[in-house]
Amino acid sequence: MKTSMRTLFLAAVCSMFSASLAAATKPEIRTEDVTRFYALYDATGGRPSVEQLDAYLAEGSPSLKEFAQLRRVTGERIARQIEADPAMYENARQCLDVLPAVERRLATALASLSDLYPGADYPPVAIVVGRGRPVGIVNPSGATIGLEALCAADFMNPDPEDRFVYVVAHEYVHTQQAMARDQPEPGDPRATVLRMSLVEGAAEFVSELVSGGVGNARHAEWTRGRELEIESDFLADMQGTDLGPWMFNYHPGSDEPYDLGYWVGYRIVKAYYTQADDKRAALARIIDMEDPEAFLRESGWRPGMSLP
Structure with a gap:
């Protein structure tokens, strides 16, 4: 009887916890x-x-x-x-x-x-x-x-x-995101191509991780086979503050690739997460990122690398 009551009690607690979690994440x-x-x-x-x-x-x-x-x-x-x-x-x-x-x-x-x-x-x-x-x-x-x-x-x-x-x-x-809470406006010396791309790329990666897809599905088709070329150009520009070639550059009616900084930032974040043994710690590092340069060094990313 005691075992049965304990089982019922634990089941009730688990049910309450599940309901609480569902409410918290709704x-x-x-x-x-x-x-x-x-x-x-x-x-x-x-x-x-x-x-x-x-x-x-x-x-x-x-x-x-x-x-x-x-x-x-x-x-x-x-x-x-x-x-x-x-x-x-x-x-x-x-x-x-x-x-x-x-x-x-x-x-x-x-x-x-x-x-x-x-x-x-x-x-x-x-x-x-x-x-x-x-x-x-x-x-x-x-x-x-x-x-x-x-x-x-x-x-x-x-x-x-x-x-x-x-x-x-x-x-x-x-x-x-820590960096999104202190997001500089374009033109601010802190608004480098690297920083802005990592803020957006991290959001794309985590969105895909938990919901199954990224905000802009067209990046995959635009970049297929051009990874080395695009990312080498990014490497040359990433310390600058000219966001024009990389961010916020969609023109209505145009079919030209745009926001490729989002895609490169996504790839840098994915490289970091892929090589991490502790995925929970890696995700916390991605979301709590404050130093884009340090994160880039830790990521293991290089232009044109193969990612799953």
């Missing part, structure tokens, strides 16, 4: 700003005025207000984008339909991250509607994703559900 995706935007959009026949859009921003969540302030989103700019590309705002509704599946898949990914990196925490993700860009911003208090911008970014990944899962997972990693 992502909170907030969409109230999207609901308000489309109520206004529908009420105005898809032509909200600048004044109405300014009110949408002013009455928005703290995430929307921060997004607008940091990325110069105004009622006038949203109105101008709606005028220039109305299909972007119509099509964005379709991505709302995939969010429940995205949330389920992210819960599984974050549970994996919690297992590998117990120090992880999960601030909320806010989905908002903006001026067509950027796709998102992130800080320790959470991530904010532009619904219309990410929904239109089929050049990154043609499947909208996969795109949202991998990009949001990528942004979650940024909320954990």
Whole structure:
């Protein structure tokens, strides 16, 4: 009887722990700003005025207000984008339909991250509607994703559900990273090609590790067979602060490779993780990285190396 009671007690404790862990790792995706935007959009026949859009921003969540302030989103700019590309705002509704599946898949990914990196925490993700860009911003208090911008970014990944899962997972990693909390702006002497590439490459690698894919699926096809060439060029540029050839260089409508710094940073991080015996310690080192030069030396990476 005692054994039976002990077994039942342990089962109850394990069940409570599992429920607690599931709750802790369940992502909170907030969409109230999207609901308000489309109520206004529908009420105005898809032509909200600048004044109405300014009110949408002013009455928005703290995430929307921060997004607008940091990325110069105004009622006038949203109105101008709606005028220039109305299909972007119509099509964005379709991505709302995939969010429940995205949330389920992210819960599984974050549970994996919690297992590998117990120090992880999960601030909320806010989905908002903006001026067509950027796709998102992130800080320790959470991530904010532009619904219309990410929904239109089929050049990154043609499947909208996969795109949202991998990009949001990528942004979650940024909320954990030591270097992302002290991210210099382009032009700052600290914003070297190496540093910025490792911040983004680490987020890509960890996203793939826990969710199954990277934010930009096209890097693999662009770089296949050109690894040595691309990475040798990176090695020559990595101490400089000219990010133009490597980061944030997508041009709408272009099919040219872009953001190759993300890919090289991913490869450096993967080289480090692959050769590490203690994978949990390696992941903690990746997320807590503060010295890009030291990490590069420890990684064992070299241009053109073969990786699994």
